[in-house]
Amino acid sequence: MNNDQIFKNRARVLDEHLAGRASTAGADALLAEIVLQEREQEPARRRLMPSPRRALLGLAAVAVLTGGFVVVPSLFKESGQVYASQAVTIDRDGDWYVFYITDGDPDPAELEKAFRKVGLDDITVKLIPVSPQQRAPVVGFDKTDPDARMSSTLSDCGERVEGCLTAFRVTADIKGSAQFHLGRPAKPGERYAYPADASWPGEALAGVKLQGRSVAEAVQVVRERDLRVAYELDWPLRDGGDGVRYEQGVPASRIDPSWKVATAETYNDGVIVLHIEPGAGATPPPGF
Amino acid sequence: MDETNSRHRFEAMYRHTYEQILGYAMRRCSSPEDAADVVAETYVIAWRRIGELPRGEAGRLWLYGVARRVLANHRRGERRRATRHAELTAEAEVLYAMPSPRTGADEVDEAMNLLSDDDRELLALSVWEELDPGEIAAVLGCSRNAARIRLYRARKRFAKALEKTRPSMPRLEARPLIEKESR
Numbered sequence: 001m002n003n004d005q006i007f008k009n010r011a012r013v014l015d016e017h018l019a020g021r022a023s024t025a026g027a028d029a030l031l032a033e034i035v036l037q038e039r040e041q042e043p044a045r046r047r048l049m050p051s052p053r054r055a056l057l058g059l060a061a062v063a064v065l066t067g068g069f070v071v072v073p074s075l076f077k078e079s080g081q082v083y084a085s086q087a088v089t090i091d092r093d094g095d096w097y098v099f100y101i102t103d104g105d106p107d108p109a110e111l112e113k114a115f116r117k118v119g120l121d122d123i124t125v126k127l128i129p130v131s132p133q134q135r136a137p138v139v140g141f142d143k144t145d146p147d148a149r150m151s152s153t154l155s156d157c158g159e160r161v162e163g164c165l166t167a168f169r170v171t172a173d174i175k176g177s178a179q180f181h182l183g184r185p186a187k188p189g190e191r192y193a194y195p196a197d198a199s200w201p202g203e204a205l206a207g208v209k210l211q212g213r214s215v216a217e218a219v220q221v222v223r224e225r226d227l228r229v230a231y232e233l234d235w236p237l238r239d240g241g242d243g244v245r246y247e248q249g250v251p252a253s254r255i256d257p258s259w260k261v262a263t264a265e266t267y268n269d270g271v272i273v274l275h276i277e278p279g280a281g282a283t284p285p286p287g288f
Numbered sequence: 289m290d291e292t293n294s295r296h297r298f299e300a301m302y303r304h305t306y307e308q309i310l311g312y313a314m315r316r317c318s319s320p321e322d323a324a325d326v327v328a329e330t331y332v333i334a335w336r337r338i339g340e341l342p343r344g345e346a347g348r349l350w351l352y353g354v355a356r357r358v359l360a361n362h363r364r365g366e367r368r369r370a371t372r373h374a375e376l377t378a379e380a381e382v383l384y385a386m387p388s389p390r391t392g393a394d395e396v397d398e399a400m401n402l403l404s405d406d407d408r409e410l411l412a413l414s415v416w417e418e419l420d421p422g423e424i425a426a427v428l429g430c431s432r433n434a435a436r437i438r439l440y441r442a443r444k445r446f447a448k449a450l451e452k453t454r455p456s457m458p459r460l461e462a463r464p465l466i467e468k469e470s471r
Contacts, residue, residue, distance in 0.1 A: 003446055006396055007416075008416065010397070011315050013314050014311065018383075029375045201429070
């Protein structure tokens with residue numbers, strides 16, 4: 001008997017012994033109980049990031065977070081393949097090029113070569129470390145053409161191209177230079193170049209919901225885990241539009257402990273960035 | 289995603305993965321109450337975050353990742369019981385009372401106890417959940433290569449631990465009969 005088998009034999013139960021368990025009274029009751037609970041809503045939050053550090057991510061983040069998640073049903077239909085390599089397949093879909101990435105750690109040079117093949121001569125790719133849980137493939141899109149548009153999809157692109165991991169699209173008539181910032185899974189301990197939701201599995205506050213809790217409570221939860229806190233204030237847009245503008249690096253002295261947490265983010269560096277909704281009557285600083 | 293779509297998607301995912309998540313919890317929890325809590329909490333989180341749940345096979349790996357964190361929180365004494373799940377607990381009690389397929393001597397338990405939690409979990413994901421290194425990487429949030437290397441090392445350490453706790457067996461098994469006869 002090999003060691004794997006010895007280990008296997010120590011299992012209290014194997015999955016095959018649980019066949020049929022998914023429809024027992026207990027499973028039914030739990031399912032019924034859960035779906036009665038409120039789900040977390042994910043409001044469309046427009047990211048406007050004034051800081052130079054994030055400026056390069058700005059436009060694309062807007063695209064990803066507002067329109068990018070919308071999956072167009074026809075995305076994987078009625079489109080024609082114009083290029084395919086081991087790393088990427090490209091379709092022409094009306095006014096768009098659609099890129100299906102089939103390599104988990106793509107070589108930027110190979111992707112750029114593929115772009116050249118379809119006439120996108122000025123598009124470059126930069127890989128940046130992101131949370132392994134990050135699902136949007138493109139975390140930044142720098143462009144000079146104001147009319148160019150880009151969106152990611154989180155739907156199952158494997159339906160169109162076998163082995164597809166992620167897909168995104170760009171308007172085919174894009175002019176001037178542009179650069180995609182594609183996420184690659186950060187190595188253990190490596191700092192992310194793009195923030196992740198701290199409550200995602202594998203992240204510092206996995207499964208912990210801070211959204212809606214007071215700053216005082218949230219800070220306590222974060223510190224109990226030996227993590228540090230940084231603050232950003234999410235100011236509503238002045239024109240009343242849908243979205244917020246982030247004020248970064250806000251000192252604790254400007255935060256009222258009773259204000260509510262909007263989100264908690266991590267760069268995998270021991271700091272939890274709490275996004276705070278300023279309470280009623282709070283005065284935004286100049287420029288916000 | 290509207291409410292009805294979310295429900296359908298959640299229910300399909302729940303039915304599809306329930307046995308595996310229950311198995312994951314039962315293999316790691318010493319009491320039926322804990323196993324039921326872990327299953328319930330894992331799916332509560334999945335429901336709340338249905339928008340982030342990957343489709344297809346990646347969804348199961350995502351759930352293992354959630355279950356792993358829930359279990360770690362339980363072990364730290366943190367519990368959030370958002371559901372009653374009394375029937376599930378009762379069913380788990382029946383399952384725990386059933387004869388276990390466990391075989392072998394206490395030396396194996398001893399060898400398993402010599403391993404670090406990380407090594408044990410790697411081996412468990414590989415052998416109990418039957419995940420390949422790429423899938424283990426998705427659960428643990430590391431690269432495929434790191435998972436492969438860590439699994440290789442965990443296997444070596446388990447082999448060593450087994451040698452330590454039952455020194456005579458592997459050598460006896462390994463010795464060719466012919467040598468014995470020629471002496």
